[in-house]
Amino acid sequence: MAGSTPPPVQGNAPAPLNATDPRRLGNYQIVGRLGQGGMGTVFLGRGADGVAVAIKVIKPELAAAPEFRSRFRREAESARRVRRFTTAAVLDADPDGPSPYLVTEYVEGPTLSKMVARRGPMRPADLEQLALSVATALSAIHAAGIVHRDLTPANVLLSPVGPKVIDFGLARDFEGSGEFSRTTKHAIGTPGYMAPEQILDSPVTSAADVFAWGAITVFAATGRPPFGEGRIEALLYRILYEPANITGVPAELAGLVDAALRKEPERRPTAEALRMALMSGTSLPADPGSAAQPTPPEGRGGKDGGRRWSSPRSLARAWTGVAES
Template identity: 50%
Template sequence: MKSPLRPGDPASLGGYRLLARLGEGGMGSVFLGRRDDGPLVAIKMIKPEYAHDEEFRGRFRSEVKRAWQVPPFCTAAVLDADPDHRTPYLVVEYVDGPSLDEVVAHEGPLADSRLHGVAVGVATALTAIHGAGVIHRDLKPQNVLFALGTPKVIDFGIARALEVTSQHTHPDQMVGTVAYMAPERFDGDHRDITPAADVFAWGAVIAYAGTGRTPFRADSPVATAARILTQPPDLTGLTGPLADLVALALSKVPEDRPTAHELLNLLLAQNTGSGAIGRPLREAAEAAQLSGRHVSGAGLRPEPRGGRRRTWAIIAAATAVTLLAAGVGLFSRRNLEPTAQPLPALTTMPVPGAVRGPWVVDALDRPGQWRAATDDYGGRCSFKNGLAMTTPSFAMVCPGTTRSFAGDQSISVDVSLDNARSCAEVQFRSAGDSSYWLDLCPRVIRIRHEGAVRNTTVGSAEQALFAPGKRRAVVLSVRDEVASVSVDGAVVLERKLTDPSLPAGKVAFGVGPTDEAKDQDAPAGAHVTRAEIRPIEDAVPSSAGTVPPFTDVRRGNTKSIVKVHGYFPKARSVVVEPVLFMTGDEYCDTFKVKSTSDAPCEQAWLTEDSRMVVTLPTSAAPRLTSTFDDPGRCAGDPVTVGTCAIGPEKLAERLGNNGLVEVTTTNGIVTAMADVYVP
């Protein structure tokens, strides 16, 4: 819930302009902010009393570094931090949606696919968090937010910095909310909390989501703690396999609980019937399953008793095999309202259009999905003749899309080097502290694997293709775990990838010195343009031919509904995702869905995401209209598109992330945007 800044609140912090308050907790205050023309972000500013403690700063610095490695699978991505600021702060993705406790308070307990979706989403987040070696420590309904109905977990990775600083914690104090704390957390001598405590919190959160009450509810925090330590959970109202999983997660003994990874495997095995989840959430869950290290606390706690841990590993493995054999492929359709009841899965629904994503397109000629930045060593990412990357000595990576790409994929980009001491670099399948790298140097092309323990060369080719100033078209494709590199259409290197634990991850572009120049502190530079990252699909189902495709906003003159992921007026750019937007009747007529009481036909408006995100240029003065201030006067017929003029800065702030607009383009340049109003 946003509220105005208070007297005494800073107007800015670390270059971010503070716009409103989002909340306040034991560690500090959370603000809504923005840097220049960037997206809205959430900024957590630490309280002054902790800022003066060097032990706290050290812990904060360490935990932030770990949190930065958490992949964005159902989590709010960590974007920036400054542990050395006068008041240390952390910047994360702003999730514009209600929290789980707000949803339950206003709408009552969740059920069926909606409850199962929350269970999968939170387990996906914990799998990603634990896989990066982080423990949340304060998982609760207030830290589960909904972005267009999809759950995202926030506030992970920094609670330990406070909890282990003895000056600020006492025998009767700890970080967290009592109702969601595992029994071992009440042991005054037990300071070595493991990821199993988060799994216990997952059980308590899902019990609350499904029943509207916590499973150990009592009249006071002390009485609640006593029930957690001595009594079984009250799960009245939960039924079926999900109730069994919640009960297992709430086991008193940490070793008797499944890990987050095992939990996610078992939840996905239940992804049928009333428990089916939508495609975006399912893909995030499957990517989380295949990335990271899936930390279970091994090495931090005693061996499990009676072989229970081994039993869970066997169950999880069997579940994974079952999922692969079944080829789960269910889809669900979302209503536009972020907290509306999800629609049932439609097993016969064809994939609409030709885009199956995730798919990223960016000319890299202006801020959009990539942005300007500098690093601590003088490296710089800027926009001049494309994305210009320079570094005085050490290799650097430019911040870009936070999307994760799994399976067969293609990465294409145009590359040129500034001098003979430079190598352009493509980082791919980056998850946690592991990734692959493609080095494009004046005399060699190389694929490397960088792991948590060691770095290895997967393959290299002596090719003098990248003379300074010569622009080359590079395509890196990965199919069936074989990476192939082509330059100007000719294959120059092909090698089998070596790490089976890295089937998915982020993509980034960077620059570094050649091997010969690494010890010379010689500056390196490179330019990249026309980036496109997409899945490799063998074919689109023939049934999709009867479905209207998504509008290709990159070409020609178009008018269509898109989802806005970021609008940057000063840079004259907007990041959009084409969607299908239609009434329930139109939707069911198009997709040949029979009208029933729970079908999409009964919905007022429906969207289908393309998952293709494109950065478009805007004209110098695009026509911008809105309904925000007065929908009754400014909503056009049929009450969907805004008609009243609005300024670019105000529209950018109001749209935030995932706002819907009607966009008009002329030869791929945006000339008008009108926000979409859904009553």
């Protein structure tokens, strides 16, 4: 009926466990599956007090590497210090057991990707709340010395109390240079939301998360990612060399989004600067690189030096594991 309230979008309900899934990890009972990704499987669990939690169990091939466990231990400790304003709080971790795992607050509600797929672009007021909440979450994550590295619409949950960022604090950049990070199986980031420096295998800082903030804000505002869709190598090429399409982003946010999606990481604002601008409704400070000729992203170092790829296909050949068929 016209004008009626649309039904609620189903949240992150668990799927049944597989025969090989654990039934218990430490003090936690495992009751269902929430999802699976490049780092491992996420389960719904319950603690001794009966409170629901999300438990990410690391893949065996990663757990077999002592260097990974060392990184995982350090980052899990850092993640537990992140303020809980707009993140899924990290509650516990076991980096030393046969199946390393990370325990976080269980957040009820659909992901941003699911909500936009079902309902379309967000209304301006909801979009502004999302932009502010995610910028606040990133500011808290960065203050703890962590870089998320894979912020996407699938890692933002729309809880009853507002958007919450999940899946931070894992050692995604383990062997960040070399074949581990340059294959689609273990890609450090999600195509369409990766910053240029991630594609170029250059050092990844908190500026990569700011780039992703801009990308997911475009997605929430328009229903499409800022660099379109299609083959992986085409997406990566557009991120490196073409401007983001921010058509449809409200004027109040367009300037911030445009600044966040700058190719050069040093020209992007910090997450805290975004948060302050969103809170106050003021403009960002002047672009530090506006008076100088921007450095092409392909010349910023990394394995490919100053090389510019002539086409998406040549970029695909440079990226081990990206199919060209």
